[in-house]
Amino acid sequence: MNNDPAHYPKQRTASMSEWSPSVHYAQFQHMPAGILPERRLYDFELLYVCHGEAATRMQGQHYILEAGQLILLPSGVYHQNEVIAAAGVRFLGIHFDFFNELDIQTEADMVVNELSVWPDKFCFEAVAEGQAHLTEHPVYTPPLACVQLMEQLVEEFTKRALGYELVCKGLMLNILAYLLRTPLSRTLTQATLHGRRLAALMERIEAAPATSWSNTAIAEQMNMSVDHAAKLFKQMAGMPPSEFVQSVRHREARRLLRESDLSIEIVGDHVGYSDIHYFSRIFRRHEGISPREYRKLSKIL
Structure with missing residues (x-):
């Protein structure tokens, strides 16, 4: 399998009824100001800014994230996050895949160790026929109802009560549906x-x-x-x-x-x-x- 980062994320055309996401991580985190190391993921991450201001460099683009915005970080794509706000940023992070294909035991199963890359572990992005794929324009401003679902997902994932996997799957499907319906906040072509x-x-x-x-x-x-x-x-x-x-x-x-x-x-x-x-x-x-x-x-x- 080709491990050239230019070939990521891998994509699979599938009807929405075939989407079956599994959640690998869901947590709030406060990060101090500073630039984080460049990295790649085996899975996908929704990184939502609750408070403060952050930025992400990815595929030659520099995305500024204000409070109330999120970025969808694709599997296999190099990116570098930065906390801009002097007081730090409160993030809500959710790691997931689209087809329940990744077995997560430790953080190493999500974050790529570039000295020992496992090409078969990179997850596929689901693409519905006739629809733009979610990572095409990765920055979203989700409505409050979607943010509430992400908050609920963190709670379910943290408590891990009986049946939490089913609840997390249902919440994740709803979150993805909201992102599909959310108008793009900015899609610019500056070549002309x-x-x-x-x-x-x-x-x-x-x-x-x-x-x-x-x-x-x-x-x-x-x-x-x-x-x-x-x-x-x-x-x-x-x-x-x-x-x-x-x-x-x-x-x-x-x-x-x-x-x-x-x-x-x-x-x-x-x-x-x-x-x-x-x-x-x-x-x-x-x-x-x-x-x-x-x-x-x-x-x-």
């Missing part, structure tokens, strides 16, 4: 002039989410017709302009609700929704609960 211009525009949107980012305003920024700008934006960003603006506003609203004591009205105004009732409806559509309920639950978590 339009790509660079769009990247700069998206940064301006993220820096000022409360600005009126209508399709017309975006087209003017791109110096294009409205239809052409909207088509190009969707092609290169992976979603229509309005959806991207909403996702940026929603992510910022979640951050303010978690990290500040601003009133719901002020949070809505800060992210571009001066009408609190409209803000609440939009927030509930994305999250499944109201801003007030989200704030209460985030304090518990």
Whole structure:
């Protein structure tokens, strides 16, 4: 079997009914500021940032992870994690495979020892026909319901009560389903002039989410017709302009609700929704609960 890292992760096309994940590790961990050693995994890892800021270098890309975001680290791919926040970062880490194919006894069964590599141990990534594979764009901003499932999985894995393997499998399937449904927070192609211009525009949107980012305003920024700008934006960003603006506003609203004591009205105004009732409806559509309920639950978590 080829052990060239460029050939990883290995992938297997399988219907979703064939996915049968097993969980190898699930735990909270606090890490101090600093750069961690480069490594590879035999399995896959979901690394969720609960508090602080982190980064990952992988396959020539540098991903910044804020609180509330996670990265999916693929089997067999070199990566290097870094804790940026001076006070450290609180992570939630979950190691798993897609097809219940790895027997885990010790940490050495998950982390590759480059002096003694076992090519047959690298796990396959499940790819559903007609769907993008999950590691294609590895950074996600999961909804609170998904975060709660990850919290529950850690509890089940830690307590290991009767039947915990079945519960963990069910929770993991639900988590993967949420990731499949979560819009990509950022998918950029910077190889062209339009790509660079769009990247700069998206940064301006993220820096000022409360600005009126209508399709017309975006087209003017791109110096294009409205239809052409909207088509190009969707092609290169992976979603229509309005959806991207909403996702940026929603992510910022979640951050303010978690990290500040601003009133719901002020949070809505800060992210571009001066009408609190409209803000609440939009927030509930994305999250499944109201801003007030989200704030209460985030304090518990």
